[in-house]
Amino acid sequence: MKSMQEQDRLQGYEQLKKKTEGYYQSSVGLGDYKPFAAARGSFAERNKRGNMVRLRNTAGRIDRRKLRFIVEEAEKHQVDMVHFATCQTVQFHHLQPDQVISLLEDIVDNGYETYGTGGDYPRNIMCSPLSGVDPDEVMNVLPYAEAAAQYLVETADDPDMPRKLKTAFSGDRENMTHATYRDLGFAATDEGTFDIYAAGGLGPNPAFGVQVGQDVKPVECLYYVQAMMNTFRKYGNTGNKRRARTRYMVEALGGDEAFRQAFLQELAAVRNALQLEIGPEIVSPVKKEGDGTSPQTHWRIQPQKQQGLYSVLYHPVGGCPRLSVLRSLSTALDSMDGVELRTSPDQSVYIINLTGREADLIARITEADTARSLFETSTACVGAGTCVVGVRDSQKLLKELIRAVREAGISQDALPKLHISGCPSSCSAQQTAEIGLRGTVKVVAKGDIRPAYFLSLHGKNGRNDSRMGREAGVILEEDMIPFILSLGREVSDTGLAYHDWAENHPGRLDEIAAQYTK
Ligand code: SF4
Known part of the structure; x- marks a missing residue:
C-alpha cells in the first residue's frame, strides 16, 4: 500500500481527482468510483453530501503530534464531523471534492496513511486500547499488533483478496476488540501465548471464528497473518462480493474442521518458505514516571x-x-x-x-x-445520515434517546449500553450486545412503510463466553423512545443498576420489549 500511496502522491492524485470530479458530475457511477476511492481511504457519502476520509490508526494509537495534525486539518478544512470509528480509525466527514485531495496530500506529507483503510485490503489492525498500561491485562499485545500492521502495510500493495480482512489483537479481559470473531483474531492467554481464531465476523450471517492456533508463541504471529491472506486468496469467493468475507469459506470448505485443515496447510507452507519470527525486543516499556500527585476520585x-x-x-x-x-x-x-x-x-x-x-x-x-452514564457510552455507527449504504440514522437515534432519558430523569445506571447499526453490515456489533439494534423498515399496512430496527437481546462479548443475541422482533423507530423509557423507569424504580436488575429479573427485559415489537 505504501508504494501505491507514494505513486499517487507523485502524480498529484490526478486519477483520484478525475474520478472524484466525474462522480460528482455523474459521469462516473458509484460502482466504479467506490472501490477506487475506498482503496485510497476516501468514501463517497450519502446523496453526494460529501466524502469521508479515513485515517489509518494502527492499534488505535494517537500520539501528541498526530492529535495536533488531526485538529489542524479539521480546522483547516472546516470539518463539521470528526468520528472515532469502531475500527479504531479516525474519520473526517462531509468533505467536498477539492478538500479530499488537499487533505490526502497533507496526510501523506506528514507521514500518515489512508491507503487500504477501505476496499479489499487488510484493514486497520485493532488492539486492546489500554495495552501495556492496564493493570489487569492478560498480556501487552500492542507490540504484536504494531508488527502485524507494519508487515501488512509493507507487503500488501496488491493483496489480491476477494474482500477486506479485519485483524484484531486482544490482551484485555473483556475481548474489547472482538478478537474471537474477526477475520483473524489473536486472543492472549494467561500463559503469555495466543489462541488464534480465523474466519469469524459479524454482518449478515454472523459467525464466531474457528480456532486455528492454540498456545502460539506471540513472536510467531506473522506466520498466521500471512497464512490467513494465502487461505483467503485460495478459498475466498471471488465471484460474489456478498459472500466474499472470510466466514463464508468455512461453509464452502465443508465446516470448521475442513477450514482448519485448509488453514493449517497454508500455515505449514508459509513456515517452510518464510522467516517471519519477530524479535522479543519489540516490547518497549512506558518510560514516564509519576510525579507523586494523585487525581481527585473520578469514575473516568x-x-x-x-x-x-x-x-x-x-x-x-x-x-x-x-x-x-x-x-x-x-x-x-x-x-x-x-x-x-x-x-x-x-x-x-x-x-x-x-x-x-x-x-x-x-x-x-x-x-x-463526554458520556455521563453507561447508557450514554452506547455505540452507534455513522448511520444513514452519512453512510452510503445505511438504512437508518443510528447517530440521530442515539442522540434522541439520550435526550429523552436525560429529560425523564432516569437514574444514570438504569440502562445498559446499546449497540446501534444502521444496516446489516453491523459496524456497531449489535449481535453481541445486551440490547442491539439494526436499521430496517417495517411494512405496517399496505402502503404504510415505516422506519424501524431489528432488536437483538442478551448478546454478550467476552473472553471465553461471547454469544449472539436472540432476534426479538422489529421495533418501529417511533417506539424506540417509549421502549427505552419504559425499561429505564422500571429499573430506576428498583434502585438497582441495570445489570443487577437483569440478573434479579430474568425474562423481564424480554417482556418489556415484547410490548413494543411487531
Ligand atoms: S452499519 Fe451500515 S450504516 Fe452503519 S456505518 Fe456500517 S455500513 Fe454504514
Missing part, C-alpha cells in the same frame, strides 16, 4: 500498571467529539510528556500516561463532551 480516571500514572476515559457521544474539545485537549497535551490517546472499538478514547495532576486537567477538559 483509572490508575495504570505504572505506579503514579493514570488514564482518563473520554467518550464523546456516538464517537463524535467536539472539535473545540479536541483543540483544548491537543493544546494541553503539548506540555505533557509521554502522553497519548488510544481509541477503542466502542468509540471511547483513553488518554494515557498522565500524572495525577494531568489526569485532573484532562478530566476537566473533556467533562462537557
Whole structure:
C-alpha cells in the first residue's frame, strides 16, 4: 500500500481527482468510483453530501503530534464531523471534492496513511486500547499488533483478496476488540501465548471464528497473518462480493474442521518458505514516571500498571467529539510528556500516561463532551445520515434517546449500553450486545412503510463466553423512545443498576420489549 500511496502522491492524485470530479458530475457511477476511492481511504457519502476520509490508526494509537495534525486539518478544512470509528480509525466527514485531495496530500506529507483503510485490503489492525498500561491485562499485545500492521502495510500493495480482512489483537479481559470473531483474531492467554481464531465476523450471517492456533508463541504471529491472506486468496469467493468475507469459506470448505485443515496447510507452507519470527525486543516499556500527585476520585480516571500514572476515559457521544474539545485537549497535551490517546472499538478514547495532576486537567477538559452514564457510552455507527449504504440514522437515534432519558430523569445506571447499526453490515456489533439494534423498515399496512430496527437481546462479548443475541422482533423507530423509557423507569424504580436488575429479573427485559415489537 505504501508504494501505491507514494505513486499517487507523485502524480498529484490526478486519477483520484478525475474520478472524484466525474462522480460528482455523474459521469462516473458509484460502482466504479467506490472501490477506487475506498482503496485510497476516501468514501463517497450519502446523496453526494460529501466524502469521508479515513485515517489509518494502527492499534488505535494517537500520539501528541498526530492529535495536533488531526485538529489542524479539521480546522483547516472546516470539518463539521470528526468520528472515532469502531475500527479504531479516525474519520473526517462531509468533505467536498477539492478538500479530499488537499487533505490526502497533507496526510501523506506528514507521514500518515489512508491507503487500504477501505476496499479489499487488510484493514486497520485493532488492539486492546489500554495495552501495556492496564493493570489487569492478560498480556501487552500492542507490540504484536504494531508488527502485524507494519508487515501488512509493507507487503500488501496488491493483496489480491476477494474482500477486506479485519485483524484484531486482544490482551484485555473483556475481548474489547472482538478478537474471537474477526477475520483473524489473536486472543492472549494467561500463559503469555495466543489462541488464534480465523474466519469469524459479524454482518449478515454472523459467525464466531474457528480456532486455528492454540498456545502460539506471540513472536510467531506473522506466520498466521500471512497464512490467513494465502487461505483467503485460495478459498475466498471471488465471484460474489456478498459472500466474499472470510466466514463464508468455512461453509464452502465443508465446516470448521475442513477450514482448519485448509488453514493449517497454508500455515505449514508459509513456515517452510518464510522467516517471519519477530524479535522479543519489540516490547518497549512506558518510560514516564509519576510525579507523586494523585487525581481527585473520578469514575473516568483509572490508575495504570505504572505506579503514579493514570488514564482518563473520554467518550464523546456516538464517537463524535467536539472539535473545540479536541483543540483544548491537543493544546494541553503539548506540555505533557509521554502522553497519548488510544481509541477503542466502542468509540471511547483513553488518554494515557498522565500524572495525577494531568489526569485532573484532562478530566476537566473533556467533562462537557463526554458520556455521563453507561447508557450514554452506547455505540452507534455513522448511520444513514452519512453512510452510503445505511438504512437508518443510528447517530440521530442515539442522540434522541439520550435526550429523552436525560429529560425523564432516569437514574444514570438504569440502562445498559446499546449497540446501534444502521444496516446489516453491523459496524456497531449489535449481535453481541445486551440490547442491539439494526436499521430496517417495517411494512405496517399496505402502503404504510415505516422506519424501524431489528432488536437483538442478551448478546454478550467476552473472553471465553461471547454469544449472539436472540432476534426479538422489529421495533418501529417511533417506539424506540417509549421502549427505552419504559425499561429505564422500571429499573430506576428498583434502585438497582441495570445489570443487577437483569440478573434479579430474568425474562423481564424480554417482556418489556415484547410490548413494543411487531
Ligand atoms: S452499519 Fe451500515 S450504516 Fe452503519 S456505518 Fe456500517 S455500513 Fe454504514
